[in-house]
Structures are given as structure tokens and as C-alpha cells.
Amino acid sequence: MPDKSIKLLTYNVHSCIGNDRKLDPGRIASVIAEAEADIVALQEVDVLRRRTGGVDQAHVIASLLKMQAHFHPALSIAEEQYGDAIITALPTGAVKAGPLPSIGEARGALSIEILVGDRKLLVVNTHLGLRGRERIRQMTTLLNSGWLRGPSDEPVPGILCGDFNAIPSSATYRLAARSLTDAQLAGSAAPRATFPSRYPLMRLDHIFVTEGLVVQRATVLQTRLTRVASDHLPLLAEISFA
Template sequence: MPRILTYNVHRCLGTDGRLSPERIADVIAAYEPDVVALQELDVGRLRSGGVDQAHAIARALGMHVHFHASLRVLEEQYGNAILTHRPSQLVKAEALPGWARRPSLEPRGALWASVQLGGTEVQVINTHLGLRRHERLAQIDTLLGPHWLGHQACREPVIVLGDFNATPRGRVYRRLTAHLCDAQAEAHLPKPKATFPSRLPMLRIDHVFVSRSIRVLRVETVRTPLARIASDHLPLLVEFQIVHGKGHKPNLVHAQE
């Protein structure tokens, strides 16, 4: 069965203060995912030794990489990526809106790739939303709109995942679950699994949301000793099955609250 994993790698800076893309790759490799969504990657940045972290991790895993820079400063980049060893095509990679009252906030973005899994094209959207409620609401409104999830090419099956900086109690989470299913809820876990902070996880802000043509079989937070120090987030892994015969679009309505 296909596996997908989302992981905020914190520019590969561990809780022990060590920079190591190799360690991040080792955490991921142990679970053999087909698709990996990564957030907070440094590419060519002085602070992390000029390494292209997206390609370094992809090479270690034997995967192709689609990268989108949310932030560019001269030759330095910082952003998110989708990695996979399956045939894939980048559909879209763009900035998300910020909050007009706070133009100095960190830029945010999303990328969408179409990935062949089990003979089916799965639409995978990876994102990392802002820290402020107002910007998150603007960003999720965009993702639910006609250029992303409401786009005619965004047909089932669909997976939206990443670091949403939003707990299940917030409006961002409720807006998404009005149209897609939280993989953790679909797995009927005795207790939902938190992902942040990695040493003592208390918050559930990293999520995987799936359309109704995806049957969630297993959800796991990776809590290995290495995962607890490799980043300040834990990875979230979802194993699933595609239910064939449902070629419709997700039931998305672009509505303001």
C-alpha cells in the first residue's frame, strides 16, 4: 500500500544543535514512503553551509524532487518540497498571501504535484502556513479556491499535507475538514498523535488531509530516538489505499467566513 509522509525538517537543524540532512534522510528512509512532503528546507544558504538540502535528501532517498522557494534572498532559498520515487509532474508552485497589516511576516507558499501511485494519478499539495491567524485564514482560503483545490485539474484522489501551524480547534482546520478528511480521524486512533515539539510532542499542527477516494489504513508519528533529535517536529506517516471508480472533484465551495 502507498505511504506518504510529511515532515517539517527545521532546515535540518536538530534539537541538539547539529545540522544534518543525512540524519533527516535516515529518519525518512526507515519508513520507506512513496511520497514525502518536506517543509523548512534551506537551499544554498550560508547559515546551513550552502547545501541544497532538498536535493541532498532526495539523493539519499533515491527520489526525484520538486522544490518551491517561499523565500529568496539573492542566491539563497528557503521553502518546501515534494519528493517521490514514483513518476510525477509538478503542476503548480506559488506564493500564498500574507497579512496586509504585517508585510514583514515570513513569506509562505505551496506546491502541487501529480504523482502516479498504483496506476492512479494522485494530486498532492504540500504547504507550510503562517504563524498568525489572519495570514493562515487568507492562505487556506486561497488553497480552497479555484486556483488550487477548486481547480478543474485537482480531481480525486487528493492529499493536502504539511505544517499548518493550526490545531484541530482552529478555523483553518475546520475549513479544511469541511471538504477533506483528517487522516488521523479516519484511522480511528485511540488518541490523536501530536508532532510538535519533537522531544515532548504536545501540539497537533502537522496534518494530512485526504479526499474521500482515499481509504486511510494506518497513521503513525515517527517517534524513533533519531526522529526526536533530527528536527523540532516529528514526521507524520500515512499508509492508504486508493478506492477506484471515483473520478469526481473534491466537494469544494469557495466561501468566506
């Protein structure tokens, strides 16, 4: 594991159902393996849902990659769950997970402390709502109520990532950009759209970093595989400690 930088991938996997309507968690794992990501933030993950064959998608993808999965259900109906996951082979510490203020579909966030060499890194993964006012409340919660702070309130360098359902001209994006750095602006020649995967028009998926972190590069992965595996393209950033 490089001590200097880590590769983080954020990916809305659409319940592992591709644009060809094929259900294939293995395909998602292949995308992640090809990217050589150290930390993976997934949104729209199904766990024990009848519609996707009753499997634990977070666990299946993690085991194919020889990593560990941490999953938080934004939505639970009996044993069926749907939500966000963070997958990594790096040692992990404190975990925080919970709901975000939601108007429509229930939304949540998952935060994990990850050890990179002898440094601590906080990774927060989320999938924000579809309404503008709802997203602003959710982003305000993530920025203000301890999500991006260590368990004892110590300042730990952090990453906030996921599907924000928000384009860069939106109030939600601007709220995040006020105190955090957009990895695509810091680490790529020109920011690229992530949705829809076949003909990307909108930049909805984001990686933001706090002070103490430097983005080396950021890329939206556009390959034959990523264009079919999900309706979103994955966003990959290489990040190091300042």
C-alpha cells in the same frame, strides 16, 4: 511499488538542524528511509543558504533516498532559498507552485501530480503562517482556487499536507476538516501531537485527504532519532484509492 496503497510522510525538518544543534540532512534521510515512505512532503528546507553550508538540502535528501526532489522557495534572497519540497521516486506529472497570501513571512504551496500504478494522485504541500487570520486566508486559497484539482480541472484524488501551524480547535483546521478527511482521525486509535519533538504537546502537522482516498493508518513517528533530528515529529499515513 504497491498498487493498492502508498505511504506519505509530512515532515517539518527545521533546515535539517536538530535539537542538538547539529546540521545533518543525512539524519533526515534516515528517518524517511526507516519509514519506507513513497512520497515525502518537507517544510523548512534550505537551498544554497549560507547558514546551512550552502547546500541544496532538497537535492541532498532526495539523492540519499534515490528519489527526485521538487522544491518551491517560499522565500528567495539572491541565490539563497527556503521553502517546501516534495520528494518521490514515483513518476510525476504536472507541477504547480506559488505564493499564498501572507502578512508576515512569505508562505507558499507546492502541488504535484503523482502516478501511482495507473492512477493519478495530487499532493499539495504547504507551511502556513503564524497568524490566525493569515492562516485562514491561506487555507481558503488552497481549498478554493484549483490547488486540489488536476491541471485540466478534472477531479483527481488529492492530499493536502504540511505544517499548518494550526491545532484541531483552530478555525484554520476546522475549515479544512469541513471538506477533507483528517488522516489521523481516520487512521489511528488516538491522534498524536507532533510539536515540539522532544515533548510533543501540539498537533500542528496534518495530512488531509479528499474523496476517493481511504486512510489505512496514520502514525506520528516517535523514536530516539526523530526526537533529535528536527523540532517537529514526522507524520506518516498509509493511503489507498477507494
